[in-house]
Amino acid sequence: MIDAPIIIGGRPVACKSSFDVIDPATGAAFARCPSADEDALNDAVAAARAALPAWAVTPIEQRAAMLEAIADAIDARKDEFAALLSREQGKPRHGGAAGEIGGSIAWTRATAKLRPEIDVLKDDGASRVEVRRKPLGVVASITPWNFPVMIAVWHVMPALLSGNTVVIKPSSNTPLTTLLLVQVANAILPPGVLNSVTGEGGMGRLISAHPGIDKIVFTGSTPTGRSIMENAAANLKRLTLELGGNDAAIVLPDADIDKIASRIFAKSFGNSGQICAALKRLYVHDDVHDALVERLVGMAQAAKVGPGDDPETQFGPLQNRTQLDFVTQLAEDARANGGIFACGGTPMEGGGFFYPLTIVTNVGNGTRVVDEEQFGPILPVIRFTDVEQALAWANDNENGLGGSVWSVDVERATALAMRLESGTAWVNDHSTISPDVPFGGAKQSGLGVEFGTYGLDEYMQLQTVRINRE
Numbered sequence: 001m002i003d004a005p006i007i008i009g010g011r012p013v014a015c016k017s018s019f020d021v022i023d024p025a026t027g028a029a030f031a032r033c034p035s036a037d038e039d040a041l042n043d044a045v046a047a048a049r050a051a052l053p054a055w056a057v058t059p060i061e062q063r064a065a066m067l068e069a070i071a072d073a074i075d076a077r078k079d080e081f082a083a084l085l086s087r088e089q090g091k092p093r094h095g096g097a098a099g100e101i102g103g104s105i106a107w108t109r110a111t112a113k114l115r116p117e118i119d120v121l122k123d124d125g126a127s128r129v130e131v132r133r134k135p136l137g138v139v140a141s142i143t144p145w146n147f148p149v150m151i152a153v154w155h156v157m158p159a160l161l162s163g164n165t166v167v168i169k170p171s172s173n174t175p176l177t178t179l180l181l182v183q184v185a186n187a188i189l190p191p192g193v194l195n196s197v198t199g200e201g202g203m204g205r206l207i208s209a210h211p212g213i214d215k216i217v218f219t220g221s222t223p224t225g226r227s228i229m230e231n232a233a234a235n236l237k238r239l240t241l242e243l244g245g246n247d248a249a250i251v252l253p254d255a256d257i258d259k260i261a262s263r264i265f266a267k268s269f270g271n272s273g274q275i276c277a278a279l280k281r282l283y284v285h286d287d288v289h290d291a292l293v294e295r296l297v298g299m300a301q302a303a304k305v306g307p308g309d310d311p312e313t314q315f316g317p318l319q320n321r322t323q324l325d326f327v328t329q330l331a332e333d334a335r336a337n338g339g340i341f342a343c344g345g346t347p348m349e350g351g352g353f354f355y356p357l358t359i360v361t362n363v364g365n366g367t368r369v370v371d372e373e374q375f376g377p378i379l380p381v382i383r384f385t386d387v388e389q390a391l392a393w394a395n396d397n398e399n400g401l402g403g404s405v406w407s408v409d410v411e412r413a414t415a416l417a418m419r420l421e422s423g424t425a426w427v428n429d430h431s432t433i434s435p436d437v438p439f440g441g442a443k444q445s446g447l448g449v450e451f452g453t454y455g456l457d458e459y460m461q462l463q464t465v466r467i468n469r470e
């Protein structure tokens with residue numbers, strides 16, 4: 001049995017009930033997770049609030065040193081983390097799972113090096129005007145199931161570095177690695193600085209409305225983001241919302257297909273398509289459409305989809321039954337609307353939530369597989385002849401997380417990329433992120449940004465200090 005308690009005030013807390021955690025490779029339960037109730041949430045918020053005054057004035061160098069120590073502690077148990085992550089999320093243990101744990105360690109260390117700035121706007125004989133940054137208070141983090149450890153790190157580490165205390169609630173699809181992370185971090189942090197609770201949407205709504213919480217950082221779907229915003233209104237909680245994406249890529253007629261095909265493949269199907277900023281709509285000029293599709297299909301057919309504990313596996317299952325059913329529905333809808341499946345297109349036989357890498361052509365805007373975020377291994381490829389039309393199609397979506405343009409003419413591609421209605425525009429690349437570069441969504445893909453000092457600002461209250469010297 002996996003020992004993954006919730007932690008409140010530095011101590012494991014027993015819960016009255018528990019729920020199953022499902023292995024996506026089999027569809028069967030492999031562990032039980034403690035289920036927190038409203039009393040536990042109240043206790044967690046009270047513990048975070050009690051720990052806040054001392055943590056907020058702890059020198060940042062000390063807080064940063066604790067983040068480094070947490071990175072060391074994760075590193076010391078990285079194989080255990082990767083195995084558990086693979087089991088609950090489905091991603092290949094020695095591929096995506098090990099990569100996510102390695103990335104989480106690196107991201108923790110990079111975050112520890114950030115420092116909030118003090119802006120001096122004026123400094124003369126008459127006056128001095130400074131803009132300072134102070135912690136916001138108690139931050140609640142609500143995370144999804146696609147990168148449970150990495151996204152927890154993205155939320156928790158900048159919040160702690162900037163002097164806030166935290167209560168985190170993972171997705172009930174993938175709660176165990178987050179509970180382990182909080183347990184490991186609590187061997188280093190003062191009690192109450194980082195607390196965990198569990199539960200589903202009901203717990204999420206309680207968190208959103210809780211008067212003792214000052215800010216919510218949320219990564220998940222757009223409808224849930226809207227619900228959080230509504231529930232958070234009573235005490236004007238600060239919000240960072242990293243929501244859904246349906247990223248378009250535009251491949252221009254001069255693109256070097258031999259060079260870019262494998263990159264486009266990786267950016268579309270990584271984590272079996274379950275990445276917020278995956279390349280989800282591929283608009284390809286008629287001149288290179290067939291050649292690019294042929295190469296992508298070759299790679300998709302050669303790829304090994306299988307259980308995360310098989311060392312040969314490159315792509316794991318979908319994380320849950322709901323997502324498998326959703327992707328299946330999108331494929332059926334595409335088929336009914338004239339879509340041609342160049343490969344894949346029906347769920348794989350046997351247990352588990354497996355779906356093959358799928359490429360569908362002869363579809364366009366107005367078809368569900370193009371208009372809706374698939375969040376799975378199914379890529380629609382849309383043929384175009386007019387670049388302005390392709391840009392209009394790319395922008396004709398409520399999401400605006402990322403987008404990309406591919407061409408050997410970098411100047412032309414950049415000019416076009418800057419006309420995408422998206423939080424990030426890539427040229428000859430897609431979905432690459434780094435800890436010092438801001439990342440966030442335009443339109444319905446979110447509010448605010450994460451990473452770097454831009455991201456740190458979201459955990460801090462600006463205070464203008466005006467000193468009159470006369």
Ligand code: NAD
Pocket residue numbers: 142143144145146169170171172199200201202203204205208219220221222224225227228241242243244245275276277373375401441445446
């Ligand atoms: P989800 O919105 O269903 O759930 C996310 C979290 O919210 C879970 O912890 C869930 O328990 C909780 N929750 C559910 N209802 C709630 C409510 N009413 N109030 C508060 N919390 C509630 O999302 P998911 O299915 O876990 O994740 C997939 C989605 O996340 C996709 O749309 C994907 O694009 C998005 N995502 C975005 C980013 C980004 O950075 N923009 C990154 C990863 C995933």
